Amino acid sequence: MATEPLTAERILEATEEVLRRYGPAKATVVDVARVLGVSHGSVYRHFRTKAALREAVTSRWLSRTETVLAGIMEGEAEPGPEKLRGWLLALFDTKRHKAGDDPELFATFSVLIDESSDVVDAHLTELAHQLTRIVEEGVREGEFVAADPASAAGAVFAATARFHDPAYAPEWRKPTIDAEFTAVCDLLLRGLRA
Amino acid sequence: MATEPLTAERILEATEEVLRRYGPAKATVVDVARVLGVSHGSVYRHFRTKAALREAVTSRWLSRTETVLAGIMEGEAEPGPEKLRGWLLALFDTKRHKAGDDPELFATFSVLIDESSDVVDAHLTELAHQLTRIVEEGVREGEFVAADPASAAGAVFAATARFHDPAYAPEWRKPTIDAEFTAVCDLLLRGLRA
Known part of the structure; x- marks a missing residue:
């Protein structure tokens, strides 16, 4: 997984999966990072805020x-x-x-x-x-x-x-x-x- | 007020007034009876349950x-x-x-x-x-x-x-x-x- 480059599209796929699993109230950026096997900082480099990620x-x-x-x-x-x-x-x-x-x-x-x-x-x-x-x-x-x-x-x-x-x-x-x-x-x- | 006969229509008018004043969660049959100056038993003679009164x-x-x-x-x-x-x-x-x-x-x-x-x-x-x-x-x-x-x-x-x-x-x-x-x-x- 770490060999694939971390694209915005991969983050969005993972976010949808995390939202499906935990629901909108509980899903966090840390959950998204964990699914992708990256740090939450890497996610924030693509989407500057949790709100921006949810909008995207x-x-x-x-x-x-x-x-x-x-x-x-x-x-x-x-x-x-x-x-x-x-x-x-x-x-x-x-x-x-x-x-x-x-x-x-x-x-x-x-x-x-x-x-x-x-x-x-x-x-x-x-x-x-x-x-x-x-x-x-x-x-x-x-x-x-x-x-x-x-x-x-x-x-x-x-x-x-x-x-x-x-x-x-x-x-x-x-x-x-x-x-x-x-x-x-x-x-x-x-x-x-x- | 006590001289007017207690009709279903008067009870419904009073119920609407009580609902407007207290909201649907708090309004009770006792409130309706109080507005009309009658006992709650008199209201129940026209509408057998609180649900029936609310439906009407x-x-x-x-x-x-x-x-x-x-x-x-x-x-x-x-x-x-x-x-x-x-x-x-x-x-x-x-x-x-x-x-x-x-x-x-x-x-x-x-x-x-x-x-x-x-x-x-x-x-x-x-x-x-x-x-x-x-x-x-x-x-x-x-x-x-x-x-x-x-x-x-x-x-x-x-x-x-x-x-x-x-x-x-x-x-x-x-x-x-x-x-x-x-x-x-x-x-x-x-x-x-x-």
Whole structure:
């Protein structure tokens, strides 16, 4: 282990592991250093404070969703309505898998998110940007009508909060949730279509 | 005071006042009886348990919103799209006035609501019923298209959660919230229109 160079990425992986194991209240920088077999000073050379480390790990966690969604946004083959639906479904799926597959880590990140409003704002800005690009593209192709694509994208994001806002995570296990998602998507796509 | 008959309605008014004054953790049936100048036995003759009294006062609080909205639903002059928008705006306005004008009472009812899921379910069922009636009427008048009005109404309700779910109450003070509400409403009405 000591032969691998100590990168920021390795520290963030170890931090996520330590957070999963001890929870956000108990996890310390010393725990992270111990997992990596280095001194805590070495960790602090990459992240100057415990808060900076926690912000970076939260940002990394949220950026995984952004990367998946960016792949859909950049796809060229699909027509606008399918792309928009695919993007919304991928957002919902990523969030509910995070919530369902690893509830401890999800609870941990819910705590971290509450303490890192800048990181969350950056995440929401990136998602709004991607959604606006999809709406703009659909308008250019004559598939969507939207006088103000950014405002229409904001309305779509707000109208689907039930399917991405972590506050609704307990509802995501309901057997009717997929039908609800489809009904909301159908209505929004009908509202956007040219 | 002793000359007025002790009605369920008077007990509920006094209970709301006691809850506002002491909060949900400290308010007792004895406090309610004291405010009314009666014995706690007289209160228990109307509401057999403290839980039953708390449920009844929560139900009464929620039913005030239902009454306002039913008035809009039953209005005959308006076309469907305006009626739907008016109903959604009245729902948003009632909730945010409750949250903004009397934050202590709103916080109190948020606690009571968490302990009375049956009362909340009945409230949500009533709202869904009203919204379905408005959609059905619009379909009948040829203003709306909806293969399944109940499902479309459910989608409208879910898509506007940001403007009625108490979990979002902190957002209702944002200066952009009215523009967001209008953008979501415009999109949904465009999605429903024939």
